[in-house]
Amino acid sequence: MAQRYGSVMGFIRIGISVKSPLFDPGEADYILGLELTETLRRLHYISNNGLVIAADEYKPSYAQSVTHPSLKAEDIAWKIKSLWPKTIIIPARRLAEKAGSIRALNMVILGTFNALSNLLSTEGIKTAIRKVLPEQATLISIKAYELGYLYPQQAL
Amino acid sequence: MLAHTIFASPGVKVPLMGNEAIARGLVEADVRVLVGYPGTPSSEVIMTLQPYSRELGIYVEWAVNERVAFEIALGASITGVRSMVTMKAPGLNVTSDPLLSAAYCGVERGLVILVADDPGPHTTQTEQDSRWYAKLAKLPMISPSNPQEAKEFTKIAFEISEELKLPVILRTTTRVNHTVSDVVLGEIKKIQQEPKVPRDEPRFVRAGMLWNLERHKWLNSRLQLVEDIINKYSLNNSIGEGHLCIVTEGVAHDYVVESLEELGLLSEVKVIKLGLLYPTPRKFLLDNLALCKSVLVVEELDPYLEEQVKIVLYENGIIIPIYGKTTGHIPLEGELNKYIVKRALTSLTKINQISLLEKTPVSSQDVPLRPPPLCPGCPHRFSFIALKTALLKKGYKLSEIPIFGDIGCYALAVYPPISMLWTEHSMGASISMAMGAKIAGYHKPVVAVIGDSTFYHAGIQPLLEAVNKGVDILVMILDNDVVAMTGHQSTPAWRMSESGRVLRPISIESIVKALNPDLVVTLDPYNLDEMISAIIEIIDKPGVKVIIAKHTCALLERRRSIFESKYYVEESTCKGCKACIITTGCPAIIMENNVARILIEDCNGCGLCSRYCPYKAIKPLVKGEKP
Numbered sequence A: 001m002a003q004r005y006g007s008v009m010g011f012i013r014i015g016i017s018v019k020s021p022l023f024d025p026g027e028a029d030y031i032l033g034l035e036l037t038e039t040l041r042r043l044h045y046i047s048n049n050g051l052v053i054a055a056d057e058y059k060p061s062y063a064q065s066v067t068h069p070s071l072k073a074e075d076i077a078w079k080i081k082s083l084w085p086k087t088i089i090i091p092a093r094r095l096a097e098k099a100g101s102i103r104a105l106n107m108v109i110l111g112t113f114n115a116l117s118n119l120l121s122t123e124g125i126k127t128a129i130r131k132v133l134p135e136q137a138t139l140i141s142i143k144a145y146e147l148g149y150l151y152p153q154q155a156l
Numbered sequence B: 001m002l003a004h005t006i007f008a009s010p011g012v013k014v015p016l017m018g019n020e021a022i023a024r025g026l027v028e029a030d031v032r033v034l035v036g037y038p039g040t041p042s043s044e045v046i047m048t049l050q051p052y053s054r055e056l057g058i059y060v061e062w063a064v065n066e067r068v069a070f071e072i073a074l075g076a077s078i079t080g081v082r083s084m085v086t087m088k089a090p091g092l093n094v095t096s097d098p099l100l101s102a103a104y105c106g107v108e109r110g111l112v113i114l115v116a117d118d119p120g121p122h123t124t125q126t127e128q129d130s131r132w133y134a135k136l137a138k139l140p141m142i143s144p145s146n147p148q149e150a151k152e153f154t155k156i157a158f159e160i161s162e163e164l165k166l167p168v169i170l171r172t173t174t175r176v177n178h179t180v181s182d183v184v185l186g187e188i189k190k191i192q193q194e195p196k197v198p199r200d201e202p203r204f205v206r207a208g209m210l211w212n213l214e215r216h217k218w219l220n221s222r223l224q225l226v227e228d229i230i231n232k233y234s235l236n237n238s239i240g241e242g243h244l245c246i247v248t249e250g251v252a253h254d255y256v257v258e259s260l261e262e263l264g265l266l267s268e269v270k271v272i273k274l275g276l277l278y279p280t281p282r283k284f285l286l287d288n289l290a291l292c293k294s295v296l297v298v299e300e301l302d303p304y305l306e307e308q309v310k311i312v313l314y315e316n317g318i319i320i321p322i323y324g325k326t327t328g329h330i331p332l333e334g335e336l337n338k339y340i341v342k343r344a345l346t347s348l349t350k351i352n353q354i355s356l357l358e359k360t361p362v363s364s365q366d367v368p369l370r371p372p373p374l375c376p377g378c379p380h381r382f383s384f385i386a387l388k389t390a391l392l393k394k395g396y397k398l399s400e401i402p403i404f405g406d407i408g409c410y411a412l413a414v415y416p417p418i419s420m421l422w423t424e425h426s427m428g429a430s431i432s433m434a435m436g437a438k439i440a441g442y443h444k445p446v447v448a449v450i451g452d453s454t455f456y457h458a459g460i461q462p463l464l465e466a467v468n469k470g471v472d473i474l475v476m477i478l479d480n481d482v483v484a485m486t487g488h489q490s491t492p493a494w495r496m497s498e499s500g501r502v503l504r505p506i507s508i509e510s511i512v513k514a515l516n517p518d519l520v521v522t523l524d525p526y527n528l529d530e531m532i533s534a535i536i537e538i539i540d541k542p543g544v545k546v547i548i549a550k551h552t553c554a555l556l557e558r559r560r561s562i563f564e565s566k567y568y569v570e571e572s573t574c575k576g577c578k579a580c581i582i583t584t585g586c587p588a589i590i591m592e593n594n595v596a597r598i599l600i601e602d603c604n605g606c607g608l609c610s611r612y613c614p615y616k617a618i619k620p621l622v623k624g625e626k627p
């Protein structure tokens, strides 16, 4: 849904039998956050054994910039971690830029997610990337995916 | 959708969005004419097929509004080719006039109206329940639950339409249109479609009152046939047995099944799913409800099915409790989810509440809302800031100059810090409502703000009315050369449509000039000072003054890489006063650690913020350089 610069949440369900498109708060096995305040906003979706993977991006809304100008990325990251210790914050901007473009930030998250969840085949993901993106973006995206994939090993 | 999916062979399973599934359904059904007006959540059906229009031999175009789109499709269908028209729910209101007459003349080849309702609402002005339109217009309506059904029901709708010789409404909701799931593709059939315009005055001319009476009888007799005709398509079905029966449709059905499964109730409850919503499948409902001890109706929006169930049971002398929206078990507003369905189920069965409504491990956090703002570099931001500045310079209070808005991105100017919109009502209403305020005797200036596509859609007649009656209003047409909010669709000003059709561009300026208002100026809002002086100069003048603020949508310019430079905040100079943010509300500027920062990837280089920094901390960045 087009909500440019607004708050957007997508529900993804993977399984043999998926009956309906949505799930309720407290049911998410994973939360993949592209931005910290938005991750915090949706944190109540996490399930008892859930894992939060979030980019260390801080893009506060207008309201937050005006009312809380002193906040910074670390403050929100700390808040998320204190509420939900099973959280990994990734330096996603740095890794995406290393891969060639900040726009590949989502691929970094996907890489880390897959390294930790083992839910999807890396080959499948790469094939999908090649299918939908033009060549230059494909190379960057795959590189970003790989950097994200390796991140948990290197960080631990 | 990718080309290989459009043309893929039957049996292949691919993940498709509901709207893409409908598009593939149209290809499988050999539809020849597809028209509509952009509107979330319906737009992707047309967008999916536009690039393949030529290859497929389908006319796929946006029309100037839904009503025109509908009439094109009706004309095509009467001439003997299968046609579809797509729209969001309010579009059906715009279409309602020809829709009702179409039930009297009927069609030759199939005509299907896709209307997408928006429980929530996510992106629509009302939580309109378009199911009532089926009853009002007396037209068959069917409703799928998921992408696979969306594709199948599309094809079935054409079959039913041709069998009954009536237009059929395919009604969806956001969660059906926008959900992506696996869809098994079907055969692409080619059918013989010969264009031939039938001449039959009693059927097609609504000027003869006796003819109209006869056609009404004809229509009623067709509706009698519907339930028997649809039997072969299994649009309605039921599973399970039990004293409690649930009647449901659309995506609500999926929430019901999943909730029952999770509560372990699947074997104790009977689920009756309706695919045909109008006319009410009386026989099917009666057969399935005969042994029930109570009924729960689970549906989104109004208690439409609930009323139909009550009618059918009453007619047959069955008096059992019926739960749903009337009894408060299902809310009257907002969209459904599993939680709501489970809550209703637990209150009607013996399930222990505590085990069901488990607490979430983290409670919901209080984070400031993030309504969508105008984009970085948006020309509308310039227009509104110019208007605000001009009004203030002229000595007006912002609270005394009403600004009647319209539907489009520019309505986002309602949010702080711009806060320059008093109304957003329905397509085209800005000009006529502003006129109404003047006629009512409001003595200060009034302003109407309308976008280019909305002006083409429904703003021309209001402007004609205002000029004709001679009221004193300022009309600002914010022309960004695209239908931006719904995903950048073409307007009548384009030279070529998305499907490659060569268009004859019709400029806003030429239309406005033809209507002959007292004053017309076309300005580029990026020239802020010029805009400000123009508004100051004309706001108090008598008559209809039109400013066409013409500048391409910033996102389109960005795609065409028109922006040369970007801006950055020099950290050592920034005093953290927030002036840049508070004047512009640009989402590319944030405050972090008490200094402003421009998100380089979001900045579109318009430079508006730099104008308002009292310390000159915002500077242009030379290409390739890092801040």
Ligand code: SF4
Pocket (backbone or CB within 6 Å): B569, B573, B574, B575, B576, B577, B578, B579, B580, B581, B595, B596, B612, B613, B614, B615, B616, B617, B618
């Ligand atoms: S207006 Fe200038 S000084 Fe004030 S916050 Fe913005 S950049 Fe910093």
